[in-house]
Amino acid sequence: MGYQVTIEPLGHSIEVEEGQTILDASLRAGVYLPHACCHGLCGTCKVQVVSGEFDHGPASPFALMDVERDEGRCLACCATPTEDMVIEADIDEDPDARHLPLQDHLGRVAELVDLTPTIKGVFIDVAGDEVVFQAGQYVNLHLPGLEHPRAFSLSNQPRPGGRLELNVRHVPNGEGTTYVHRQLRVGDEVRISGPLGRFYVRKSDSQPVIFMAGGSGLSSPRSMILDMLETDADSRPITLIYGARNRAELYYHDLFLDLAMKHPNFRYVPALNEPTPACGWDGIKGFVHDAAKATFDNDFRGHKAYLCGPPVMIEACIRTLMQGRLFERDIYTEKFVTAGDGAQALARSPLFKNL
């Protein structure tokens, strides 16, 4: 039995298990709250409770004084909800967040396309209200027989009447993606909840944009790029650096070549890290971060970067960007964590908030 905790000013709701601390739950849900000692002594994670009952836990009387308790403050690292709560944290509001409410939808699989030997395009028509989302966000797809839903980014451009598109890479031993690849059929009914995530273009910032995508991590950037170029007619320089293993895995290649022809402000840089002779590839050989470093001559200053793909690719790209002088305030990521990645997650320090 869990509780809903809404974190203001983000307006983001998270699920907190019985006995779980607010900090633990929010960090796991991808919402950063400032924190340091994690055991009630330092007070870094102090938040204001707007509503809801909770237990203070072992918060030190020096880190959280009586006057503060009376004013309804708590330490997120110790406090456990005993009912649904609303809290207010000292985190920055994001002018580009539309705070779209999460909704449940019923849809029907309209089309299934093999985009590559390992990635399937799943096209879904939604009955009733359409799914309103910000380009880059994802949805949870509920699959029959699976206890938890699976998260997939929306690859289509957000516009009225649009058919939803998911790009699903088959993960060996991954229950959800195996179901999509082996059992899902056109005409099947599926339940979707969304939109989710805070991966979207910060349009209020006017700097040129770099997208870095790996494998099926292309889905979000595809939606974001189409949205910028076609809906907004955005004229700032936009670069997509897209990496795949070989030519057969490089999908929507022609679409991006076309976009680059049509829009002089859009640059498309594909890279293959394991091209075979059969690929007939004369483009860049190497990983996404190698291609980015070469393309930008190791100087990324004055850009916003959006990274989407598997954790290893994201980490390599962050390092390359930072050593090329682009830092946390200008880097946004959407990690695709799959059944294959879980074990290698390493402990992180509080040095970075979002990366």
Add this chain to the structure above:
Amino acid sequence: MTDKTTAAAAPKKLSLKAKYAQLTRGLGWETTYQPPDKVFPQTHFEGIKIHDWEKWEDPFRLTMDAYWKYQAEKEKKLYAIIDAFQQNNGHLNVSDGRYVNTVKLFLTGISPEEYSAHRMFAMLGRNFAGVGPQIAAQMQSIDELRHAQTQIHTISQYNKYFNGMHDFRHMHDRVWYLSVPKSYFEDAMTAGPFEGIVAISFSFEYVLTNLIFMPFMSAAAYNGDMATVTFGFSAQSDESRHMTLGIECIKFLLEQDPGNVPIIQRWIDKWFWRGYRLLTLVSMMMDFMVPKKVMSWKEAWDMYFVQNGGALFRDLERYGLRMPKYWEQTVVAADRLSCEAWNTFYNYAAAANFNPWCPTAEDMDWMSQKYPGTFDKYYRPRFEHYRELEKQGKRFYNTTLPMLCQTCQIPLVFSEPDDPTQTCYRESDYNGMKYHFCSDGCKDIFDHEPEKYVQAWLPVHQIYQGNCFKPGTDPTAKDFNPLAAVLEYYNFGPGDNMDYAGSPDETNWLKWKGLAKSGPLKMAS
């Protein structure tokens, strides 16, 4: 302007961020009487390049009114507890009289450094050209002063009943082993402002502070010292700001200019090693001095440095930094450090302001369990030998003053990284003189800035040069006893030094607790 518009503009409550912007508004003005370089003369010589001070983000955003309100509340609470502690004779509730020696170590070895930190941050607050770091450094300066004061007030209760603490300031500037923490902070204070903040806010507060506070405060809790636990909590509640400052300063410096990265790396290498050497004192406190043990030094080092520090440096790698040089040596030495340190204090029991002892059989069994690879093989035989000598009435005292490391000022008592049976000696030649070091880390630090470290005030050298006697002492007198003269210069009185066994502290403790062989219990039976 009408009343109506004023009222309409007023009601919205400021967010913390907006309040902080108001607090620092206009403080970074353009100077006109003097060029900025002359107003902030120390911001260039270290080679650090700052292009935009505005990029300094203070995530803590504490405003002055909140600061005073919180600190006053903390003081009220702390002093209420100290009062209760004193009225209830709280000093009698600690686990054993031996425990008080850790309090002596804290008061003489750490509290004066809180005061040093207060001075240093006051200087940083003046020397940084940016408003964010000025405010953060000034607040920390006040915090550190508060820490020093509250620690002194708390420990004053112990000073009424136990020896070794009565002249802690005087001793801090003279006693041989106290030059280790003293020189550490003075090294930071006399560096430039950027090295100073990397040394203390990052390398010390952020990377190593848990290894000071956690062991002392947990030891206090385990051993019934509620007064120390309380000032520990009170001080630690300021740590969030201090650690945040550490993280913020390192990110800011690394992001401002790529040329800063190698400079910062060298400072991290240096201050990690200096901090680690300073923690030698903590290692022996954890493993030998607290009667009821919390965790071993090796366990603490593994948790706080290897794991937490490892995670931090994995993140810092993104900036192109690497783990501090010689960190592998600290992991290898974790099995030996506390034994090498406690052996030294046992040897020089005459010259420290607390009362050491030979570990009991129970203490040694705990060490065997915590250090299965090394304790029985290398150190137990030595301590058992000491014990045997004590039984025979031939307690071993080392009467030859040790060679000190020119950098960390600790005697050359550490073993070779690859051989626990060999003492590690390193040396460098500079201007025709030979300088000695305890380790590769300390030698590297000297070699980079020899002009600074040749000036070190090394207690042993100073004794041999005759600088550690009270005015009027005549070293040519027939009955001149140099050790006695040095102890007099330290303001040591009877019972401040020498073994715990037979000390006035032990005698009093047994009497107060009704445990003395010739005390009230015996008489009653």
